[in-house]
Amino acid sequence: MIVSVVSMPEGVVVRTDLQGARERLTASGFVIVDIDLGEEPPPDDDRPLSRRLGLDDEIWEWLGEQEEHTRADFHEGTAAGIVPVVCGDRIVYVQIHADEEHVITVHRGPVELIDTFVERLRHDRPVDSVTALYLILQGVLESFRRAVTAAHLEVEDLEEAMFEERQPQHAQALARLRRRAAHLHRAFLPYASVVQEILVRRRMTAHGIPEERRAMNTLHEHTVQLVLLEIESLRDATRRAAGSYASIVADQQNLVINRLTVVSMIFLPLSFLTGFFGMNFSFLTNRLSSEDSFLALGLGLQAASVVAALYYVLYRTHWRQLRESRSRDAADDRP
Template sequence: MTIEEVPEVVEDLVLEHASLLVNGTHTEHPTWVEIKAAMDSNQLMWLDCATPDQGDLERMVKLFGIDDEMLSDSADFNQRTRLSEYDSYVLLVAYGVAADARTMMEVHVYVMKNRVVTVRNGPCPPVELLHDRADKMMTPTTTVPAILSRILSVLVGTFADALDTVDEELTELETSILHDDPSTSQIEKLLDLRKRVNTFRRAVDPARDLVGAGRFVIIDALADVSEDARRHLRDLAVDLAHVGDQVESERDRLSAVMDIYMNQVNYRQNDIMKKLATVSTVFLPLMFITGFFGMNFAFLVRSVNSSMAFLILGIGLNLITIIGSLYVMKRRGWW
């Protein structure tokens, strides 16, 4: 369906959890009539919608002339980072990270001539903050690539913040591992951090490859790319490269901390075995002495028949053996 085939009459319903930015103005919860009027003005517009239902997606398909694939593309989140080309638009699936440095925020960006439509699976504060800058973003000289670059820039920025948080948590965990005994909670925390970093990597690497491969030239066919937009896209490529390097750095640190944890576990086990060996070494001669004198040889029965003999052989010899064993182990640094 093309734009010319869009019906003139649009339902006068409110699009909940949405924002319409056009001509430097920002409208919260616009009606479909307002959205259609913005389209008819042929001005640059950005429609940002969070958690649309099936009916909202069907109206977008009808109003914007988007292929029916949108119904499946944006009804099914948890997709990989990708860039898909269609006849009249380009779909970019991008990700950001929430303030908790854990939750992934998925954003589907539909890029058309003079129009940008973003569909989100939930709140996305960095994108929502752009709404308040409508007067600066939506100027007569603003182009579609400029809006796209700003949306992607704020999403990429969330990865840098999340990785800083992960780095701080990893530093605290490393200190805990070095100063405390190894525990199950430490390895659970370490595995959780590794899972989060790997999730970031799966979102960042494809985006970095897309920018590095120069596939954003597709946007040139949809709208003029201003020098300001080109600068933002170059900055975006640099930011993605830095974030990608930071992800790899955190993965290396995680591997190093995992090695430290395993070394601490081995050291702990060796220390326990050393203490057990020390106790065994002390008691080994005692067991020999008590076993020897516990045998009823005629010589022993006749010779050990006084209190003095008992004190010397039964107690004194054991004390001398214990003190001697401890002295030798201390001199050799065994304990």
């Protein structure tokens, strides 16, 4: 377990234990406490982490438990909850408890958002715990926005690569991006719901909220909606890219079918003539007895059938379509 205590407004970070953190929390003054539980074994003290930190209210006994779902509570001027944070390819959950003088964050393993927040405290220096809480929550939103932006850019690069030359690994990358978008949506949607509920309930029940806190509430709500729209846009982009991939595959299959059609139209008459002249009946055996008659009928009919097939395939279809398309283009270019 790693316990970091930051005294504000100085921004001095001190490593201590739970007992030292409890002493700092019970003293007066603005203090931020970060607790990294890691993969520690069960403690000898079986009391909940909230009790060991001096938080005697039973409503916060879930603090420190290994929960993996989003929640938010607001009770007697104290806010607490579990928020999702994007860390690389993973979604981790950070537990936050904040009152008028203290902010406590609890997580398992290093979290880039919390590490960056603690490092910047000596420079940012929030004036109170509410501002510090909103800084953390804005960092949560920014982690999702960065992940969505990176995925969007990857989808665009993948679409360009597909149209240049389709590769089998493109389908795997598309499937991974669609799972990524679904994972982000599944993690962020509960957060957007509970945060909206808490902020609205707080505005309705808490009177006399300072104007700057109302502004932070409004900013956070708007950013939540913006991130939600960006995630939806990412999901639409992955669906569009998957549809483009399917269209490219269908076009390539159509080209293969067209080639097979051309080949079959050339060789089907030849196969018919070969089979016809291979039959043993009186007309062939009595009339086609000389070499000239065989060349005239056998090879002549086959050559005529090949010429007719090529004329129909090339002129009546491909060349005619190409000529009509050029005529349309020329008509469109005229003023």
